[in-house]
Amino acid sequence: MSVVTKIKEVTAAAIHQLYQVELAAGDVLVNATKPEFEGDYTVVLFAFVKQLKKSPDALGQELGQQIISTHPDLFTAYNVIKGFLNLTVADAYWLQFINGQYSNTEFGHTKPNGEKVMVEYSSPNTNKPLHLGHLRNNFLGRSIAEILKANGNEVVKTCIVNDRGIHICKSMIAWQLFGNGATPASTHTKGDHFVGDYYVKFNDEYKRQVEELKAKGKLDEEAEKTAPILLATQQMLLDWEAGKPEVMELWRTMNSWVYEGFDATYQRIGSDFDKTYYESDTYLLGKDLVETGLAKKVFYQKPDGSVWIDLTADGLDEKLVRRKDGTSVYITQDIGLAEQKQKEFNAKQSIYVVGDEQNYHFKVLKLICQKLGLPSADGIYHLSYGMVELPTGKMKSREGTVVDADDLVEEMVNIARQKTEELGKVKDFTEEELQELYDTIGLGALKFFLLRVDPKKKMVFNPEESIDFHGFTGPFIQYTHARIKSILRKAEPVTGIQEQGPLLPLEKELSIHLEMFPTVLQDAAQEHDPSKVAIYVFNLAKIFNSFYTEHSIANAETPEKKAVRLQLSQLTAQAIKNGMSVLGIRVPERM
């Protein structure tokens, strides 16, 4: 149990003892004490003043006295300023904590809780390569999965590949028209980029044809609808649905090229999945649920035969769930897939990592599932994240302003190499070790950059100024880890201690911060927010660096101090490692 939790309980108990008022520990507000005041944690008293009919000062004095006399082992001092009760936690508490955790490689993790959670992320289209937006999605998905694991959940990572539809037909048509039998191998192009190039070619040709038609006097809208290449694409989609052999063959071939490319990227960035769904397999799911919905009168049919749900009572709109021609729409597939997942894995919670442009969609999805009474319904959670924008605004593939994922990763790794060479600290590394280090640092910088901000918020990426390696960054934290490891390598093994104290201010600050780590991991899971961990780890590294500059660890004043500082260092390294690990970021032993 964290100290903060203890303080809440102790405070509630003290209030009960003194005033016979029942109070939930959760109602007690505890903050870190501001540096300008004496103490470690502060109980804010205003909330109780009215109910207990005491002046803030009197209440503080009585509470402080009571808390300290009932828990002399935990608190050594208190003071009251205005309505704030500042408590000083005994050094013995911190020392005991460090001593108990310093060799715990699982520091921060909780025991398995037997609950299963699904995380669906990445979910690409197969007509073009991954870009910066996908990276945010992949890093978030991977990270939230790791955070949930660290909190004792069993996690199933899934991906739904959007492998069918008009978009992939566009690439296919363009390849038929302009490909001349080229393949990724014959052109030495990564498969997903290869197919993406034909998607671009499609759009170029389409635009050209539209202009041509307009020049012949057709109206804009008509030209856009009747361009031959578009008609051919629509026909191809029909052929695909009819299972026409040569179309299926081409479709399989081009998708296989894309998958080869995706696999390489996924491997590079560390994305993996326990189960991959393909839309070509799942797009017919959910049809039977339409019948169920009609029978339950959750859905209704219009005269033309189309099926709808009326969500206006919930502040939303009417939503189509089956077309008049009997085919299902996107949301119906999603309902079906939610059911499929439920049957297959029976998870308590199902998290969808999907951009915030689909907020409405997921609100509707959950609501429909609930109205249908599906067992999967309440577990649906949309982990919505904001778009990654450029200083000039949104990325647009048609305007060529998309930041390609592979390119960006390469660039980051190159910068890592360049900076590492400039500093010249690892000249004895083998080529293999160097390559690994560059990957670790480059990807670390990139992942940290994308994970350090609240997922909900959109963020800006400026390609002109490369991602930093100083300050609030991945490399800064990795560097701190490497520094600690350097000391630990040289020092004798870290051992248990019998200490005592007193702790110096920076030793104590570091201890307090370390003690928060498990709570931070829990919060991150609860809020579905990896940025909480990123911010925490950064602050931890910062405190350590101040401590490191101020105090000698290997040549501490006394053997006892040295033992304490070595423990602190080792535990800091472990917290950094475990924290970065749930962000999908490795930390080097040297850099």
Added chain:
RNA sequence: GGACCGGUAGCUCAGCUGGAUAGAGCAGCUGCCUUCUAAGCAGCAGGUCAUUGGUUCGAAUCCAAUCCGGUUCACCA
């Protein structure tokens, strides 16, 4: 038009279940490498927390209105 999200330092972001004088990083300016890795540390400077009103002991945080930006409301996926 309805719904939802956002507006905090020059830039990128924390802080938002109301709590003490609003914090980081970058950029700018000062210092610090014969002692454990300077990808570091210490310091300076930088703010009408979009605006206005309200709620109260107390508001960046809650409520209302307004302004600005974004997303969404397809028989598209």
